[in-house]
Amino acid sequence: MNDFSVCLTTLWTFLSTFQLxxxxxxxxxxxxxxxxxxxxxxxxxxxxxxxxxxxPPLVNYMMTLEHSTTCVESGFCMMRIIQNHIDEVFINAGGAIVPTGVLRELNTIAEHFCFGNQEDAHEFLRYTVNAMQNSCSSAVQLDSDKPETSSIHQIFGGCLRSRVNCLNCNATSDSFEPFLDITLDIEGVSSVSKALERFVTPEELGGENAYRCSNCNNMVTATKCLSVHQESNVLTIALKRFHYDGTKITRKVKYPENLDLRPFMSESEGEPLGYKLYAVLVHQGRKSYVGHYYCYVKASDSKWYHMDDEKVSISDIETVLKQEAYVLFYIKSTDERTGSEGSSSLWGVSMRMHGAAPSSNQHVWKTNNRRELERQESQAAEETALINTPIKSDPTVSQGR
Structure with a gap:
């Protein structure tokens, strides 16, 4: 195969993965x-x-087994771990499992994570998504040095623009930074919309924080303004509920089921850019290192469920919107103008493999009876070992229940 054919194959893989x-x-x-x-x-x-x-888009990608068939990593691979976990969750619907694959690699995901300690959920989310993105670098990419080309960035990633305006000569300077989630300050605000307004409000740079303008070559007063330059497919919003000393902002901050991101974009004029809420992660307690985490998710039957460790119960959007949310998960709506789901839900039943490479259709996202039995036996042994593992005592950490 010549270089041109290799380039075309790589481009096809990237574009098909991007579409999926x-x-x-x-x-x-x-x-x-x-x-x-x-x-x-x-x-x-x-x-x-x-x-x-x-x-949904993460599960879509995992269902094709595209990563597992191209991954060359012989050791730790977060993508394969998450793929196996999702597989186990749906195979064991109606029951409860121990996420042994993730727990076994907890210290690999982040060196300071220790089994038995209550960790911060948003921090764990960030490390997990970053670990998945790093795993993607071992697969086929247009440019493995640029994380923006990875499948994880295509799902969770966007780009922020920072614009500095010199108030002396009126010159502007733009810089851009990719993001996988957005963290919002909620001090003194009553809603996510107000927090987003604050996020894009210009701040003044002056005094000790004066800006050196490359155009007029002076230390000057300037304004700095952030905006979302390229929207993400999945928009993850973390609310800053914890201070550095671990104390918590316990006020409830309103968040919508349908969110229009357009006013907070670099191009703020135009059609609405709608997002739909599909998951809410909640922290219950008054300190970052104590309390309990649980979540609400919208499943493929378009119903909301309360996921509290092994307990799974039906819920509704009214209950979901009343929570003391810590992390919000939105997905770009199929009808961006209204923020609604359009004629099909986010978890539509279409079986078309949009953009999947031809080899993907040869895979079926389930195991045969023999493999499943072997895996269940292995999982049972690992669960027993984990449950029997002594938990390090720490007087500053309470049970996360």
């Missing part, structure tokens, strides 16, 4: 999956995994 990762209709409908057992302060991990498990 931006497809927000699930290609297969599932009943609500399994609950996740808490084996000692693991509610932070359970709630994050449940939110990821019900992220």
């Amino acid at each position: 990762c931006c497809d927000n209709n699930l290609h297969q409908i599932h009943s609500i999956g399994a609950g996740l057992r808490n084996v000692g302060n693991t509610c932070f991990l359970n709630s994050v995994l449940q939110c990821l498990t019900y992220t």
Whole structure:
């Protein structure tokens, strides 16, 4: 195969993966999956995994087995771990499992994570998504040095623009930074919309923070303004509920089911840019290192479910919108003008493999009876070992329940 053919093959793989990762209709409908057992302060991990498990474009990509068939990593691979976890959740629908694959690699995901300690759910989410993105660099990419080309960035990633305006000569300078989530300051605000307005409000740079303008070559007063330059397919919003000393902002901050991101874009004029809420992660408690995490997710049957470790129960949007949310998960709407789901839900039942490479159609996202039996036996042994693992005592950490 010549260099041109290799280039075309690589380009085809990238474009087909890009199209699939931006497809927000699930290609297969599932009943609500399994609950996740808490084996000692693991509610932070359970709630994050449940939110990821019900992220349609991520599940679409995992269903094709595209990564596992191209991955050359012989050791730790977060993408394969999450793929196996999603597989287990739906195979064991109606029951409860221990997420052994993730727990086993907790210290690999982040060196400071320790089994038995209550960790911050948003921090764990960030490390997990980053680990998945790093795993993608071992697969076929247009440019493995640029994380923006990875399948994970295509799902979760966008781009922020920082514009500095010199008030002396009126010159502007733009810089751009990719993001996988957005963190909002909620001090003194009553809603996510107000927090987003603050996020894009210009701040003045002066005094000790004066700006050196490259145009007039002076230390000057300037304004700096952030905006969303390229929207993400999945918009993850974390609310800054914790201070550095661990104390928590406990006020409820209103958040909508349908969010229009257009006013906060670099191009703020134009058609609405609608997003639909599909998961909410909640922290219950008054300190960052104590309390309990749980979440609400919207499943493929278009119903909301309360996921509280191994407990899975039906819920509704009215209950979801009343929570003391910590992390919000939105997905770009199929009808961007209204923020609604249009004629098909986010978890549509279409079985078309949009943009999947030809080899993807040869895979079926389920295991045969023999493989499933072997996996269940192995999982049972690992669960027993984890449950029997002594948890390090720490007087500053309470049970995450």
